[in-house]
Amino acid sequence: MLRRILSSLAIPLLLSACSTAPLTPPATASAGDPSSTAPDVSDAGQAVVSAADPRAAEAGAAILRAGGSATDAAIATMLALNVVEPQSSGIGGGGFYVRGTAEGEVETIDGRETAPAGADPQWFLDESGTPLPFPEAVLTGLSIGVPGNLRLAALAHEKHGQLPWADLFAPAITLARDGFTVTPRLHGYLERVKDRAANDPAGVALYYQADGSAIPAGSTLRNPDLAETLTRIAQAGADSFYEGPHGQALAEKIASVTPRRLGEAGAESGAMVAADIAGYEAKARTPVCGTYRLYRICGMGPPSSGATTVYAVLKQLERFDLAAMGPNSPVFWHVFADSQRIAYADRELYLADSDFVDVPVAGLTDANYLTRRGLLIDPKHALTKVEAGHPAGAAISRADGDEPVENGTSHFVVIDDDGNAVSYTSTVEGPFGSGHMFGGFFLNNELTDFSFSPEKDGKSVANRVEGGKRPRSSMSPSVVYDPQGKMVLVVGAAGGGTIPVQVAKAIIGVIDFNLSVESAIALPGLYAPGDTVYIEPGTALTAMQADLEAMGHTVAARSMPFKANAAQRVDGEWVGAADPRSEGAVAHP
């Protein structure tokens, strides 16, 4: 059974024409309308998939139907998304996988891309030491990290797969080989982000017509190169992507589009080599968990800033009676904004790849520390100044990095019949990643998630480029357990820096406001990573702007790339939800 959340025809695109500006689908009429507070259980079932595209959700459901585990179905969904939503994610990118059992065991796998071993902190600086303009960096091999999704999938499958590896590829291969219908959203991205989608002759041939216009919505698109690539990996395994002739050719492709550059010692340095690809490792990491109002929230730790930031935003608000305030109260949005500002100040200073930098995760998630940080929030007045705190273990003095522009990504969730959940966020970073293609898929631009500036005022930036390092992420695949220890919510989102806020809002919506997760996701978006509070245009927040300003906030309306997917347990059954701003869909086996 497949339920479209919105007809694709109902989703116009309001993408910015400027490729470096945030690209954002518009808020739809349903965003911000928490009218249905009671969870809709009409479409509930024991097992469920929620993804950003109905064909991808159905791919996961088909695998569940065939007896696959949540992990199997999540891998099939990830592969299908590569075909039908190429602007967002795929095997040319990376991701984070969080698996939770019904009984409360949580594990995470880090499939984040890595910089080539030859990369150095000067990677994104020109000869004069000035950071390269973003568009210049993104369209070259400088932005491409070693893709992580396939080794992530292989590790997850080794641990929790039930069906043969090759079976997981079947739905994606069928979509790529036989074709799929181009959605208005894909068409819109192809038109608006031509500098990336048409950066490579392969992209032009696949996605554009002779007159240069993007293949229209509603037409059938076949991607035989991707069908062939997926067929080979299905048969020969993930290693065949990383090693041997494929790994070698992939490294050569990336090196061929990487500008020559000189490293610190004046020697040529940098570009990707076959050993970088062959040596890629997906890493099992310790999940980051914390308790918010007796609920246990678990997610992805470094190199993601996701779990620490989601948790900080929530925990700092614990002393407030958010339920009494409700989502129509400007005071709620004010305290939510200031909690974000406090959390993002810490994120900016401390979060990076913990294999390279000491990240004080225990200090940042310590309940006493966060309670103290939360005491800074005044329910009547906006903070005039927000600074990073001093969590335990934060001995080293660091500088803030630059916050990159982001906009790709897909989150999906799967619950299987055994009650195991997978919450997986997959990304090529920006729309169509670097725009460079290989074997029918786009190569990521994840390395632009590093801070271009390696140091400020003589202090090093935690998220600076280093050889073999993983750029800091915002992706926040999460699972939530209720006070009885039963899994109750599985959630994540796309949208760059806004991701932790979307996840925190969904959790507050469910726990504090007693909304269905679908209504919680649909609540208006407010994002306050710094001193400006951005509000989603065309929502109930517009009417609250004056109240927020009266409390001392600087407020600006801005379209933001919100796209969340989730599932919620209601009366023992799982109900899926997708963002009304997206083409997302829920499928049951």
Ligand code: GLU
């Ligand atoms: N690359 C981003 C990250 O890992 C996500 C991109 C996006 O969702 O816009 O944080």
